[in-house]
Amino acid sequence: MFAAAAACVLWLGAVAEGEAQQQRVLSLNSLARQAAIQLDHGMAERVSQLTDVVASGDLRSLHHSPSIRELLERVKGSWAPYAWIGVTDAAGRVVAASGGLLEANDVSARPWFQHGCGGLFVGDVHEAALLASRLRGPEGEPLRFVDIALPLLDADGGLLGVLGAHIFWDWAKQVEQSVLSSSQEASGIELLIISVDDQVLLGPPGLQGTLLEPSLTAKVTHATQPSGSVREWPDGRFYLSTAVVAPGEGNFHGVGWTVVARQPLAHTTQNTRDVVLIALAAGACLFLLIGGVTWLLLRRARSSRGVGCAPLEVQQSQAASSRLSRDTPASVAWPPRRQQDPRQRGSH
Structure with missing residues (x-):
């Protein structure tokens, strides 16, 4: 029984360790999914807003x-992350823009204009070109934008121009901060946003802008059970990480972003160790409880056998006496009575 209890304690510890690791994966996956949803939702709202502006017809009189x-x-004033919004003519000359920036400039060579002529375009993160010297980005970081562009069409479907908008990529940092609590940041949890070609768009200073091995961003899309992996990252440390693709929302069909949530293995190991210690302590208490109950039961059993022996011996003695009395002949009266002489009976 004691061996079984000890085996139960060890099994309980192993189960607790596996469960604790899975809970960490679920927690990280939930954070990555929240960030992906917020990124998609924010971009979808901007696409919807700019689509409504174009559909209103107010921009046709260039x-x-x-x-x-x-x-x-x-x-632009309706949402702080807007960096610049402008309207071009069909040739790519800016006819009006927020703050008057780039007005009369030729932007026909810019990807957002070229793609925007053909329909809705959402461009991935890139460093500022024409606006780099006119706008200020986060201190110590290059100015980076996400682009949205839509064509302006006349009543016959002919191209009038393009509406283009640049969004500060620093907005993604705000998404990260809204998802992570201070306690989670203190425990080493980080969120990274990876491009479709595995470039780090948002992450720690040492990683941002670098290319990662695809194995580090193994994507979780429609898996029924979120999965995580422990791998060595370029900084030489091991992390428990999980990744979620941002698929898009509404008319925003996504640009292939992947959100990775990771935590140093040292932190996850400590959390797991705490859970295992609690499980082992509970198992040890169970072990002692089983041992104590077993000892009490054995002691009671011995006492019951000791009390039951005396009545049994008395019964056996009485049975032996009964058998002896049946086997012994009836006793003769002593002293024997004298027989009376018949003559003496007659004289009376």
Whole structure:
């Protein structure tokens, strides 16, 4: 029984260790999924807003630059991460823009204009080109944008121009901060955003802008059970990590971003060790309880046998006496009575 209890304690510890590791994976996966949802939702709202602006028809009169600029200023002011919004003509010349920036400049060579002529375009993160010297980005970091562009069409479907918007990529840092609590950051949890070609778009300073091995961003999309892995990262440390693809939302079909949540293995091991110690302590208490109950039962059993022996011996003695009395002949009266002489009976 004691061997079984000891085996139970060891089994309980192993189960607790596996369960603790899986709980860490689930927690990391939940954080990555929250960040992916917020990224998709934010971009989907911007696409919807700019689509409504184009559909309103207020931008078709390109020669009314002041009124268009006023409209663009209102749109830009509705969301702080907007860096710049402008309208071009069909040749790629900026006719109106927020803050008047880049007006009269030729942007026909820019990817957002070229792709925007053909339909809705959402471009991946890139460093600023024409606006690099005109706008200020986060201190110590290059100015980076995400682009959205839509064509402006006349009543016959002909191209009038393109509406383009640049969004500060620093907005993604705000998403990260809204997802991670201070306690989670203190425990070493980090969120990384990876591009479709495995470049780190958002992450620790030593990783940002670098290319990762695909194995480090193994993607979890429709898995019924989130999975994680322990791997060595470029900084030489081992991390428990999980990854979730941001698939898009609404008319925003995504640009292939993957959100990775990771935590140094040293932190996860400590958390797991705490759970295992609790499980082992509970198992040890169970072991002692079983041992104590077993000892009490054995002691009671011995006492019961000791008390039951005396009545049994008495019964055996009585049975032996009964058998002896049956086997012994009846006793003769002593002293024997004298027989009376018949003559004496007659004299009376």
